[in-house]
Amino acid sequence: MSLALFIEQLLNGVQFGLMLFLMSAGLTLVFGVMGLINLAHGSLYMIGAFFCAAAAAATGSFWLGLVAGLAAAAAAGAIIEITVIRRLYDRDHLDQVLATFALILILSEGVRMIFGPFPLYLNVPDSLRGTIDLGITQYSLYRLTLIGFGIAVAVGLWLLIARTRLGIRIRAGENDREMIAALGVNIRVLYTVVFALGAALAGLAGALVGAIQSVQVGMGEPVLILAFVVIVIGGIGSIKGAMVGALMVGVIDTMGRFLLPRFFATFLEPSQAMGVGAALASMLIYVLMALVLVLRPKGLFPAHA
Amino acid sequence: MKMKATLVSGLVALSFGASAAQADTVTIGMITTLSGGGAGLGVDVRDGFQLALEQAGNADIRLVVEDDAQRPETAVQIAERMIQSERADILTGIIWSNLAMAVVPSVVAQDIFYISPNAGPSPLAGANCHPNYFNAAWQNDTLHEAAGQTANEQGYTNTFIMAPNYPAGTDALNGFKRYYQGELAGELFTQVGQTDYAAEIAQIRASGADSVFIFLPGGMGISFVRQYEQSGVDLPIISAGFSFDQDVLPAMGSAALGVINTGQWSPDLNNDTNIAFVADFQEAYGRLPSIYASQGFDTANLILSALNTAEVSDQDAFRDALRAAEFDSVRGSFAFASNHHPIHRIYVREVVEVDGALTNRIIGTAFEDDYRDIHGENCSM
Numbered sequence: 001m002s003l004a005l006f007i008e009q010l011l012n013g014v015q016f017g018l019m020l021f022l023m024s025a026g027l028t029l030v031f032g033v034m035g036l037i038n039l040a041h042g043s044l045y046m047i048g049a050f051f052c053a054a055a056a057a058a059t060g061s062f063w064l065g066l067v068a069g070l071a072a073a074a075a076a077g078a079i080i081e082i083t084v085i086r087r088l089y090d091r092d093h094l095d096q097v098l099a100t101f102a103l104i105l106i107l108s109e110g111v112r113m114i115f116g117p118f119p120l121y122l123n124v125p126d127s128l129r130g131t132i133d134l135g136i137t138q139y140s141l142y143r144l145t146l147i148g149f150g151i152a153v154a155v156g157l158w159l160l161i162a163r164t165r166l167g168i169r170i171r172a173g174e175n176d177r178e179m180i181a182a183l184g185v186n187i188r189v190l191y192t193v194v195f196a197l198g199a200a201l202a203g204l205a206g207a208l209v210g211a212i213q214s215v216q217v218g219m220g221e222p223v224l225i226l227a228f229v230v231i232v233i234g235g236i237g238s239i240k241g242a243m244v245g246a247l248m249v250g251v252i253d254t255m256g257r258f259l260l261p262r263f264f265a266t267f268l269e270p271s272q273a274m275g276v277g278a279a280l281a282s283m284l285i286y287v288l289m290a291l292v293l294v295l296r297p298k299g300l301f302p303a304h305a
Numbered sequence: 306m307k308m309k310a311t312l313v314s315g316l317v318a319l320s321f322g323a324s325a326a327q328a329d330t331v332t333i334g335m336i337t338t339l340s341g342g343g344a345g346l347g348v349d350v351r352d353g354f355q356l357a358l359e360q361a362g363n364a365d366i367r368l369v370v371e372d373d374a375q376r377p378e379t380a381v382q383i384a385e386r387m388i389q390s391e392r393a394d395i396l397t398g399i400i401w402s403n404l405a406m407a408v409v410p411s412v413v414a415q416d417i418f419y420i421s422p423n424a425g426p427s428p429l430a431g432a433n434c435h436p437n438y439f440n441a442a443w444q445n446d447t448l449h450e451a452a453g454q455t456a457n458e459q460g461y462t463n464t465f466i467m468a469p470n471y472p473a474g475t476d477a478l479n480g481f482k483r484y485y486q487g488e489l490a491g492e493l494f495t496q497v498g499q500t501d502y503a504a505e506i507a508q509i510r511a512s513g514a515d516s517v518f519i520f521l522p523g524g525m526g527i528s529f530v531r532q533y534e535q536s537g538v539d540l541p542i543i544s545a546g547f548s549f550d551q552d553v554l555p556a557m558g559s560a561a562l563g564v565i566n567t568g569q570w571s572p573d574l575n576n577d578t579n580i581a582f583v584a585d586f587q588e589a590y591g592r593l594p595s596i597y598a599s600q601g602f603d604t605a606n607l608i609l610s611a612l613n614t615a616e617v618s619d620q621d622a623f624r625d626a627l628r629a630a631e632f633d634s635v636r637g638s639f640a641f642a643s644n645h646h647p648i649h650r651i652y653v654r655e656v657v658e659v660d661g662a663l664t665n666r667i668i669g670t671a672f673e674d675d676y677r678d679i680h681g682e683n684c685s686m
Contacts, residue, residue: 005511012503108340117344119527119556124535131537138510140535143503212532213500214524214556218341222498257504261493270492278470278494 004137009258010251015143017250018150022205023223024230024242025157026198032237032303033173033194034089037096040080040103041202041227042220047107048073048203049210049219050115053122062125066207073203074196076107081195086188104221112217120215146208153201154243161239170194174237174303229285233292235299244300249285256284331617332367333608334387335398336380336408339372342498342524345552346400346597347372350422352590353601354397360585361609369393375400375498377407384408388417394617395420397604400597402426402445402473403497413437416620420627422604423597426472427479430646431680437620439627439645441604443569444678445473446480448545451567451651451671452518453484456543458669459565462487464543465514467505469525470494477520477545483679490514495521502529506536516540522547527556534560541565546665549656551595554663561663564656569647570599570636571654571667579635593664599635606632642677644684650674 027041051072056065084103088096124142131138161167169190172180181187206220213219230249234241261277268276292300335354338347351370358366369391373380380399387393395418399405405424412419413435421440429435430444456464466481466489468474474494482489490512493505506529509517517540521529526548533542546568554561572583572593582602586594594602611626630641640648653669 002511005507008507009504012507016501016503117339117348118552119345119524121556121558123558129535138537140537142535212535214342214527216342216524217344222500254504258508274492274494275470282496
């Protein structure tokens, strides 16, 4: 195994982790501020990708598509919050899970009715095609851009929460809902804004990743499961935890898929090693989650410590 | 996700209560994938199947379609429901081999016929073959064996091979290796439904391979090909037709151009049945048919041909009628081997652009008309 391959895999892991962060940030924010479990978060990811693909096909510009995907996901988020989610804040988590699971079915079927059952075409913008020479290894320019996007959003989110009035209200909402309502903050509007922000982040991730993956109905569900793993590891409600958890999951998953079959190949037959390695690699992040739950039941960075 | 569509052909719907008419009605239950990343495959099988039924205009056939969402447990439940409450005589439709392995053995054991329009896992062609199980598409290994053969002809000597970790993926790699004579630069199993292939592409880059063989049906193939194009790895891809057919080509775009793949069918196949099928399918659905649509069409015509000569209630006669396979296949020639899997020709195809749309055209033949799968040797029928 060469250093170049190792570095490339590390970059792949970081890129994967940062895209997971975009997904889990919204999920954890919504849970932290509103105490809501939103299973339909993956559907917002799908909406972002589909509207990006449709707008990019219509205008010929990926960047316009990206804006459209972001806007569509944010708008869908706001509409969903106002029509459905708002009624769920006082209910217990089981009701929330049931209602948001219903939303998954409705949104998936809706997207299929609008866009059809076949995957859509969405390609990387011309300016970001091909690879860039990093000295030790060639790396996809688009994946490098995804890393840049991920870092920029993380910094932006930190500035928003730590430095702005809205951020103060979000943090206050996490700590004591009744009190900030009593202080005259319009909690309804705040909730809608936070939910739309989370939806926009999911839509952004969907649109960005859609360009190198299949834009298809149900594309959000596998990512949603990973995003839940991330926020359980990171500590539910914590943005910092989501960042650390996402990077851990991204890097460990990528490295596991790459290294485990090689490890088993040192003492097993190649085809057997490949089977065992692949099977174990797909379990690795869940093993990690179980370990974290045993050692730190509230996650690495519990929001309400 | 739970979509149920019931198509009642002819006027059967009006004949409730008329017990004589009910008794003569044949119910075909179709369990297929209509949602998620594999939806394109199931939709095409269904549409091809329905096209054949509509053309036949047989008013005694009732088709019940349900979505398995690519989940084995759902498929098992639907199969039970179709047998118990819909009183299905024949089941068909399953796309994925892991679902077929969960459903088919128990279905055929209950004296129901199962005619596969797609999945052909090796156990069902070999040791676990069954008189009531027929496969109208192919045995899983077939197209991959043809790809291995084609890799030899292309002069590839160091191929990197990759497939998802499920029964059809294992069959794919085994099939390829059975005919391929060169060295393997690497061998990988990925997850079913995996969407990111960066880790795999990095290993392909580092492996020193001269070519890549993949079996990644549905959305998996789209994701891989898009990411492969962006990775700067420029090795030729060879594959079975599943990963490069009409269900995914529009979404792959130019990245798929020139890929060599194998298939028992191609849209440009020059026989009267196929020319009519391609034209009729385009007229009915407004898109080009895929290899899956052709299989759905063949499956329906096989069933129709058997129903013309035998009652499904007379199981032995119906089985013989199926075995005779007296229908016009879009493949040109079609016959059943003793294990109820097809004997047919396998073509080599290339992805080309025709009038702005990506499609396949035949560039050669991998196996001649007498090809049959290797697993039949282990079948006691």
